[in-house]
Amino acid sequence: MSLPTQARIVIVGGGIAGCSTAYHLSLMGERDVLLLEQGKLTCGTTWHAAGLVGQMRPNRNMTQMSRYGIELYAKLEAETGLATGWKQCGSVNVAATKERMQVYAKQAALARSFGVEVEVISAQRAGELYPLLRTDDLHGGLWIPGDGKANPADLTMSLAKGARNRGVKIVEDVEVIGVLTERGRVTGVRTSQGDVACEVLVNCAGQWARQFGRLAGVNVPLYSAEHFYIVTDRITGVHPMLPVMRDPDGFIYYKEEVGGLVMGGFEPKAKPWAMDPIPSTFQFQLLGEDWDQFEPLMLNAIHRTPCLETAKVKMLLNGPESFTPDGNFVLGEAPELRNYFVAAGFNSAGIANSGGAGRLMAEWIIGGEAPSDLWDVDIRRFGPFMANRQALAQRSGETLGLHYAMRWPRQELVTARPLRTSPLYDQLAARGAVFGAKNGWERANYFKPAAAAEAKPGLGRPDWLEWVIAEQRATRETVALYDQSSFSKLLLQGRDALAVLQRLCANEIDIAVDKMVYTAMLNERGGFESDLTVIRLGVERFLIITGSAQTTRDMDWIARHIGAAEHAFLTDVSAMVSVLSLMGPNARELLARVSPDDLSPASLKFSHTREIDLGLARVRAARMSYVGGPGFELYVPVEMTRHVYLALMDAGESLGLKNAGYYALDALRIEAGRRAWGAELGPDETPFEAGLGFALKLDKPSGFIGRAALLQAQGQPLRKKLVTVVLDNSAAYAWGGEALLMDGRPVGELSSVGWSPKANACVALAYVRGDAAQRAHAGTPVAIDLWGEAVSATAWDAWPPRGLTRS
Ligand SMILES: Cc1cc2nc3c(=O)[nH]c(=O)nc-3n(C[C@H](O)[C@H](O)[C@H](O)COP(=O)(O)OP(=O)(O)OC[C@H]3O[C@@H](n4cnc5c(N)ncnc54)[C@H](O)[C@@H]3O)c2cc1C
DSSP states (O other), X not given: OOOOSBOSEEEEOOSHHHHHHHHHHHHTTOOOEEEEOSSSTTTTTGGGOOOEEOOOOSSHHHHHHXXXXXXHHHHHHHHHSOOOOOBOOOEEEEESSHHHXXXXXXXXXXXXXXXXXXXXXXXXXXXXXXXXXXXXXXXXXXXXXXXXXXXXXHHHHHHHHHHHHTTOEEEOSOOEEEEEEETTXXXXXXXXXXXXXXXXXXXXXXXXXXXXXXXXXXXXXXXXXEEEEEEEOOOTTOOTTOOEEEEGGGTEEXXXXXXXXXXEEOOSSOOBOOOSSOOTTOOSOOOOOOHHHHHHHHHHHHHHOGGGGTSOEEEEEEEEEEEOTTSOOEEEEOXXXXXXXXXXXXXXXXXXHHHHHHHHHHHHHHHSSOSSOOGGGBGGGSOGGGGOHHHHHHHHHHHHHHSSSOOOTTOOOOSSOSOBOOTTHHHHHHTTXXXXXXXXXXXXXXXXXXXXXXXXXXXSSOTTHHHHHHHHHHHHHSEEEEEOTTSEEEEEESTTHHHHHHHHBSSOOOOOTTBEEEEEEEOTTSOEEEEEEEEEEETTEEEEEEOGGGHHHHHHHHHHTSOTTOOOEEEEOGGGEEEEEEESTTHHHHXXXXXXXXXXXXXXXXXXXXXXXXXXXXXXXXXXXXXXXXEEEEEEEGGGHHHHHHHHHHHHGGGTEEEEOHHHHHHHHHHTTOXXXXXXXXXXXXXXXXXXXXXXXXXXXXXOTTHHHHHHHTTSOOSEEEEEEEESOXXXXXXSOOEEEETTEXXXXXXXXXXXXXXXXXXXXEEEETTHHHHOOTTEEEEEEETTEEEEEEEESOOSOOOOOOO
């Protein structure tokens, strides 16, 4: 087919992601779609994938996406007439440790509540389902009958045929070598055979997506790693409907192919592929065998399936696949360029997920905003700093290695750190801070006493809990200092700054100078795009403070809503301002020791801010508390942060001042019923459902985005309702993500959990969904599925006080 000179939508890349996006765009009625592939369809990574297709994903929306993919793969051949190799053979996941089995039980409960059929099975039953297995050292497993396998190349060709049948043009052997833009929008692509004008571009360039993105200044942080499997000759007992089998403790998986086995895996120490740039001629190509790298997997496989000791290995396949800094794929519209979409970085799960991801992309492109909460995979979770290739190489090695590894609750990634640090990093480290990382920022999770041994990972009551409880007690009883400098801080200035914020925010923003207000930015569905506090610094100057992870997302959301004629300028000042929070009953007394300014409640009311002297510095003090109770947030110029910290530490000793970290902060805000974006608040939740109706100003004259949806929902029964859940048994320790049960039936899941010294038990926030939402009232008995055991708890529909929500 010859190259057209224009198309409404151009897709770059003819792997499974590009073909699925094309298929779904056409299914939704888009006819003017052009897919360009530099080689032949599937020639990149897709052709050599193993083809395992599973449906268990960590959250509801992602699971829905995978399930949809499976439904599609099961019927695609009937539609297009092209075989896909789809076989619903089911899958068996085995557990070689007690803890893995506990995690399976939790996953099974969640998956069931998401509608996936899954059975927790014994080791013996695993052996019956998969007779090649050695089971004597297994603790059991999971059986997921709906899982299956496909032939990746055939499946992709079938999707391409479905797209072509509805008018999509697919042109092979055309390399896209540039992106044409005008006023921050895509206007076309430059190809090896000439220019093509377009309105929308979709980067589905697989492992080339990062270098292709760079052509247009778009950051797609992914990096390739070598990825292996062996293919054996025929083995007795291996048949086409033999289930897929995964032994994550051995880091390996198996699939039947032509009467033999494909066995591959995710070795803990992976091997990044440092090819930069990746040549466009890398088509239907593989990398060299590396038996040393594969050996740990091979040894584990011989142990798990002894038949491999004697089986003839036909080949060791080594193909590069792209991995991302957090192991999740990359979807959505790039914040750098309008109408530039990305679907890439599938972390060795692109066959399983492209069916659903292609549909989400099509909905996103046509609908103009993400169709549901896709934050886990949203391209805006990455900051520009993540383009660094050395960091990406380190991270891709780590995320590949973690694919099957046991993931402990609150486990932190370790590579490419420390990177973004507050001016207090060394000070806090010297005082025992144990850091975690969010959006690249190092943040103290807790402070470990010098003599104590390091906390070991585990599923039960954590070693660090006593230290965190001490920080919580200081916050409630004396005073604690939290370094919250990682907050995103955005400055919006200009004659129209107020008008922009009024349109975007659901609360009244026309407040007095120096006052602050808690508000939400909503989408047209009334769901939270962000929640934030706004300080009015001047008549035309507003400081917007949001969660640490949301900088790019919130910048994007605000910037895209500033009209071309509007006089409003947005700047990310996150790294210019530190935030030190002094929380607790002694906070005011402490400030009085270092500041001559009057900070009494009569002088500085709640939600008000003021510039004050502090030691030799000038800072902005805000009377505000996220953790509940009295407290001040101090907004400090970065260069004076060390001075302010030392002045406070010096003056605070006799007042019981204690350094505290994010684990304490999180537990306290949960105890106080404060919601956090990304946990309780997201694009699928409305303020009514989240119990935050008090922060709405539905009648403000400017109106705001999402108001119409809220007016419609007002007074209607809630689709889901946020409740506080207090575990009845103080010996039970939960982490979040557990299924919530009412009358024995799953009705939701825990979004956040922390230890509450006040309750002497774990306290959680959770949405109760569907009809059950009407039945959850103060004191309702519920249960949570804790590692497979039902643990009793009590739900409260409003645990006062309520208020701010930032993390
Ligand atoms: C060994 C191995 C085993 C795997 N096993 C599984 C599995 O069992 N299950 C699973 O779900 N996933 C598996 N995967 C992962 C899966 O193969 C990938 O996630 C998936 O194929 C990615 O598809 P894609 O369309 O994003 O990328 P690709 O298939 O690489 O497609 C991108 C295309 O873009 C083209 N392109 C790039 N730049 C340009 C340009 N400038 N102009 C025009 N065209 C361009 C390339 O030529 C390429 O064809 C495995 C991967 C490997 C390596």
